[in-house]
Amino acid sequence: MSVKKTSQILKLKLKKSKLAIIDIGSNSVRLVIYPDSGKYPYPLFNERINCRLGEKLFETGKLSTRSISRALKALQRFSIIIKNMEVKHIVPVATAAVRNSKNNKEFILPAEKILSSKIRILTKNEEAELAALGLVSNVPIKNGIIADLGGGSLELILIKKGKIKKLESLDIGHLIPVNQHEIINLFKSIKWLKNSNNINFYGTGGSFRSLGSAYIKDSNYPLYLIHGLSIKIEKSVLLLDKIMDAEKEFPGIPQNRMPTIKNAANIMQNLILVCDPKKIIITGTSIRDGIVSELNPSKIINPDKSSNIKYFTKNQRFNGMQSAIKKFFDPLMEDLVGPKLKRLFKLACQLSDISWNELSDLRGAIAAERIISLPLKNLLHKERIWLAQAIYHRYVGLKDKKSISKKLISLLTEKEKQSAFAVGIGLRFLYTFSAGNPKNLDSIDINIKNQKLVCVLKPKGKILFDSNSERRLKAFANACKLNYKIIDKNI
Numbered sequence: 001m002s003v004k005k006t007s008q009i010l011k012l013k014l015k016k017s018k019l020a021i022i023d024i025g026s027n028s029v030r031l032v033i034y035p036d037s038g039k040y041p042y043p044l045f046n047e048r049i050n051c052r053l054g055e056k057l058f059e060t061g062k063l064s065t066r067s068i069s070r071a072l073k074a075l076q077r078f079s080i081i082i083k084n085m086e087v088k089h090i091v092p093v094a095t096a097a098v099r100n101s102k103n104n105k106e107f108i109l110p111a112e113k114i115l116s117s118k119i120r121i122l123t124k125n126e127e128a129e130l131a132a133l134g135l136v137s138n139v140p141i142k143n144g145i146i147a148d149l150g151g152g153s154l155e156l157i158l159i160k161k162g163k164i165k166k167l168e169s170l171d172i173g174h175l176i177p178v179n180q181h182e183i184i185n186l187f188k189s190i191k192w193l194k195n196s197n198n199i200n201f202y203g204t205g206g207s208f209r210s211l212g213s214a215y216i217k218d219s220n221y222p223l224y225l226i227h228g229l230s231i232k233i234e235k236s237v238l239l240l241d242k243i244m245d246a247e248k249e250f251p252g253i254p255q256n257r258m259p260t261i262k263n264a265a266n267i268m269q270n271l272i273l274v275c276d277p278k279k280i281i282i283t284g285t286s287i288r289d290g291i292v293s294e295l296n297p298s299k300i301i302n303p304d305k306s307s308n309i310k311y312f313t314k315n316q317r318f319n320g321m322q323s324a325i326k327k328f329f330d331p332l333m334e335d336l337v338g339p340k341l342k343r344l345f346k347l348a349c350q351l352s353d354i355s356w357n358e359l360s361d362l363r364g365a366i367a368a369e370r371i372i373s374l375p376l377k378n379l380l381h382k383e384r385i386w387l388a389q390a391i392y393h394r395y396v397g398l399k400d401k402k403s404i405s406k407k408l409i410s411l412l413t414e415k416e417k418q419s420a421f422a423v424g425i426g427l428r429f430l431y432t433f434s435a436g437n438p439k440n441l442d443s444i445d446i447n448i449k450n451q452k453l454v455c456v457l458k459p460k461g462k463i464l465f466d467s468n469s470e471r472r473l474k475a476f477a478n479a480c481k482l483n484y485k486i487i488d489k490n491i
Helices: 008-016 065-084 096-100 106-115 123-137 180-188 206-219 233-245 255-275 287-295 309-313 321-336 340-348 363-373 381-396 413-435 437-441 457-462 467-479
Strands: 019-024 028-034 045-050 087-094 144-149 152-159 163-170 201-204 229-231 280-282 444-449 452-457 482-489
Touching: 008 087, 019 229, 019 287, 028 287, 065 106, 065 201, 087 096, 087 106, 087 287, 087 437, 106 287, 123 152, 123 163, 123 201, 123 287, 123 452, 144 180, 144 206, 144 255, 163 340, 201 206, 201 255, 206 229, 206 233, 206 280, 229 233, 229 381, 233 255, 255 482, 309 340, 321 340, 321 437, 321 444, 340 381, 340 413, 413 437, 413 467, 437 444, 437 457, 452 457, 457 467, 467 482
Parallel strands: 019 087, 144 201, 201 280, 452 482
Antiparallel strands: 019 028, 028 045, 144 152, 152 163, 229 280, 444 452
16 A cells, blocks of 8 residues: 555654544544554544534635634644643644645644644545555455545545555535535446445445444344444435435434435435445444554554454463464364354454353353454454354353343354354363363364264373263264264274
């Protein structure tokens, strides 16, 4: 990616320092403060103030005195918060409203004085690239269209094989009135857009998140989580029709977004109809994630490596157990879960001891709830539920009385339910046999042969393999719909 790089000096200084990113958008001004240069899974602080910098910009070409005043007041508040939180490194960026205004210096000069920091005004391409970078460094995506709809601009990016192939930044947004005819002609003029049908469509920005929230309310969807939500095309188009027909309010959409949501819905609907994608995935990523990735280039390589799994597994009992399980089980699971679930199997291994220090009667339920709510951006909803179900059965075995919501489980196919169950029961067997210690895994081998789960016991394995181990091996075989056989290598 050709995104303009933040200085190498800043990158070096940031290694163990707090970082503040200020995103000055056309609709809102947001402050996000991260420890450890943004690598930590939770921001220390996240606040948005609606300033409507882009208000009336379309008509006048200028930032209004009122909107400038609102934004400067927001920055004054943010400056105090940054100072009192002892944040040394500030990265303020501004997008379409500031970029396109004739009088942006009336805002920029006093804003930089307040922040004691230079504000980076993003070009169209930089904004599009940062939006793409924020997504691809957090969400596993090989092919797809990214749409980042803000107040003053719409960024469209085509991703092929994980890389940017095409991008457009259009001067339309939910604060800029555009008629139906103009929108359709504009989208149809982008050749790659109308020729990229039947791939996933990733919507980011407040308007798309409002669509996701409205969908959850409208359909009684069982998981109130915006990021990673998938919506079928037909349902999204019909829902956007409802939103455009709404009067003063619509369930799930914040009241402060209602004045502009009809314009946003019109843009989103026409965009979806021109693209004709496979499905829509709502994401919680932003250009701020792009900036974090810009400062941490290693995060760009693979979203699963940047998922902060290590943070959630650092308190597990035995070093190396999770990677040992993965290595031990990998050849077996390849056949049992299939290629689509391979990365989830890896994550299941990594999270397999997440609740070891909870009360035994509650471990399964706690583990499932934790995984459902983990702040991981590399998981779609079904993936999150699959993981939760797998780890639940790792702790409770065959029981399901205290399982996660049946409504959540219903989002999985029968095959997905079965594979999650099998992985969970398999993990349970391994933890029982090994006592949670990776060294003990060296004394056993497992393979599938002639429709049988074959367990080969090495010398020490015979001693470790007790009646509980056999009972759970049998349960694992049943979960895989196989018979089992034990072979003593000493004989």
